[in-house]
Amino acid sequence: MKIDTAYDVEGLSQALSELLENGFAQARVTRSLDDSDDEGRDRISGSLPPLTLSPGYYKLAEYFLWLEKCKDNDLIKGAFTLAESEGLIAVAEARAQFERNHPPCGACGALQDSPFATGCHKCGAEFMRRSS
Amino acid sequence: MPEENSKPFGDPAHPNRPYPWPPPPEDPIPGKAADLIDLSAPRLIVIRQGARKFDYTVPRIPQERWFEYFDGIVSTAERKGKQVVQHTDASSAGVELVEKVVIQDEAAQRMPLAHRLAVANVLTSAYVPDQDMQGFGQVPLVAIWSAGNGGTMRRYKNLVHSFEEPTAEQNRRYRREDSRAQIVGGSRKGTTVYHGAQRALADLYDQLIVSVEGYAIGDTPLAGREMIASHMDTFHKVASVVRLFAPKEIEIEDEDEE
Numbered sequence: 001m002k003i004d005t006a007y008d009v010e011g012l013s014q015a016l017s018e019l020l021e022n023g024f025a026q027a028r029v030t031r032s033l034d035d036s037d038d039e040g041r042d043r044i045s046g047s048l049p050p051l052t053l054s055p056g057y058y059k060l061a062e063y064f065l066w067l068e069k070c071k072d073n074d075l076i077k078g079a080f081t082l083a084e085s086e087g088l089i090a091v092a093e094a095r096a097q098f099e100r101n102h103p104p105c106g107a108c109g110a111l112q113d114s115p116f117a118t119g120c121h122k123c124g125a126e127f128m129r130r131s132s
Numbered sequence: 133m134p135e136e137n138s139k140p141f142g143d144p145a146h147p148n149r150p151y152p153w154p155p156p157p158e159d160p161i162p163g164k165a166a167d168l169i170d171l172s173a174p175r176l177i178v179i180r181q182g183a184r185k186f187d188y189t190v191p192r193i194p195q196e197r198w199f200e201y202f203d204g205i206v207s208t209a210e211r212k213g214k215q216v217v218q219h220t221d222a223s224s225a226g227v228e229l230v231e232k233v234v235i236q237d238e239a240a241q242r243m244p245l246a247h248r249l250a251v252a253n254v255l256t257s258a259y260v261p262d263q264d265m266q267g268f269g270q271v272p273l274v275a276i277w278s279a280g281n282g283g284t285m286r287r288y289k290n291l292v293h294s295f296e297e298p299t300a301e302q303n304r305r306y307r308r309e310d311s312r313a314q315i316v317g318g319s320r321k322g323t324t325v326y327h328g329a330q331r332a333l334a335d336l337y338d339q340l341i342v343s344v345e346g347y348a349i350g351d352t353p354l355a356g357r358e359m360i361a362s363h364m365d366t367f368h369k370v371a372s373v374v375r376l377f378a379p380k381e382i383e384i385e386d387e388d389e390e
Contacts, residue, residue: 003315003322011319046214055209055216056313056324063311067304075300084308 005060006083009090015057016064016094021049024102024111064091168348169288171363175278177251178285185283188243188251193233195334198366201229201256202330210323226252254285258371261289269295269342271372291346293372298340305332306377330370337361337369340376 005011025048051058064087070076071088080088102111110122119126175190204225209218230248233255235241258275273291280286298306309329315322338361347354347364354360 001316002325003319005311005313005315005324008315008319011315050214051211053319054211054315054322054324056315056326057319059313059324059326060311063307066307070300070304076304078301078304081308 005056006087008057009086011053011057012061012064012087013090013094015051015053015061016091017097018049018051018053019058019061019065020094020098021101022051024098025049028113060087064088068092167288167290168346168353169275169277169291170348170350171354171365172349173278175254177254178279178283179247179250186247187279187283188234188247190234190251190255193229193255193365193367195366197229197232198334198370199331200232201225202328202370204228205328207326207328208323209326211321222256223249223252226256229255256367258291258365258368260371260375269297269376271295271375273346273368273372275368275371288346291368292344293341293368294343294345295337295340295373295376296342298336298376302336302339303377306336310377329374333370333373334366337364337373340373341369 003011029048064084067076067084068088068091101115102113103115104111105120105123105125106127107125108120108123110120113121117127171192174192177188177190179186179188202225204222206219206221206224208220209216211217227245227248230243230251234248234251235243254276258273261272261274271293273293274287274289275291276285276287278286306329309327309332312327312329313324314327315324317323338357341357341360341364344354344360344364347360349359349363354363
């Protein structure tokens with residue numbers, strides 16, 4: 001069976017989530033990579049969240065991330081196709097999920113590794129836990 | 133008079149070659165019609181095999197035939213562990229193209245497969261050389277087109293396509309088409325089959341082209357958007373215009389070469 005990536009919203013959403021997570025982790029380890037030897041680089045690179053889908057999903061996801069940027073900057077004037085509107089909705093949902101998973105530090109704004117972090121990895125600010 | 137003095141010219145590149153030497157190749161004169169690719173004339177593709185010489189005449193290839201060729205290119209990617217393995221096969225599409233445009237009589241039907249592949253390679257030989265654009269939107273192209281008078285295939289290095297800057301909307305169209313794909317065999321372990329954006333690229337070429345150098349219709353250099361759009365070889369269109377949308381290649385130097 002053939003799957004047209006433009007109409008597989010579920011696959012696209014997953015590809016978007018994986019790209020966002022991968023990009024976040026990549027930015028975090030860049031500094032560590034610079035200070036590492038070859039073996040260390042291999043180990044750190046290997047710890048990045050994996051991309052699990054067939055490559056075509058990521059190419060489409062990158063297109064929608066680019067399209068979102070163009071839309072936000074008012075660069076695109078023409079109407080969106082049905083697949084493009086679905087894709088942009090998928091981007092918005094994937095971003096919202098990503099932001100829930102990585103809330104920003106109230107003091108310095110750095111995105112945290114998880115919503116359950118007890119202190120900021122960058123500035124060291126301690127987070128208050130809401131009592132239920 | 134000793135024979136040495138009667139030699140009309142020296143051949144320093146081949147000092148041991150027996151006299152008389154073949155005349156040196158004619159230097160191309162910029163702007164001379166003979167150095168332009170004549171898009172209105174059929175192409176003569178010559179293949180030499182030992183002492184034998186095979187001539188194949190290729191009439192002008194219509195755009196629709198080129199689209200069939202592009203549709204036939206198989207471009208796939210699949211994930212093998214952490215690696216992405218990409219695969220492109222244009223040879224079957226090339227052979228099919230040759231069969232459609234060259235093989236029209238009974239004699240040509242006996243054309244060997246190796247010749248079909250060789251002719252296909254010539255028809256699809258245009259590429260952007262590994263050099264920077266001469267200015268924004270000026271794309272140089274190198275291509276083998278047709279045999280010269282001596283029956284030797286010539287490589288044209290003086291081809292230039294000058295474009296307007298694409299709009300965001302045109303960039304969007306290219307990227308949308310380029311990201312189109314189907315997955316065969318499941319979303320995770322399946323193979324991605326890319327559709328290709330050549331049809332969109334040919335259309336974008338017609339919208340963006342401003343002028344070309346190195347092409348003619350008969351003795352008249354090719355000029356003006358409409359004339360260029362209607363006469364330019366579609367493979368040359370696609371090979372040149374894609375450069376406007378491709379990311380700039382980064383020069384990399386190995387550490388030990390510093």
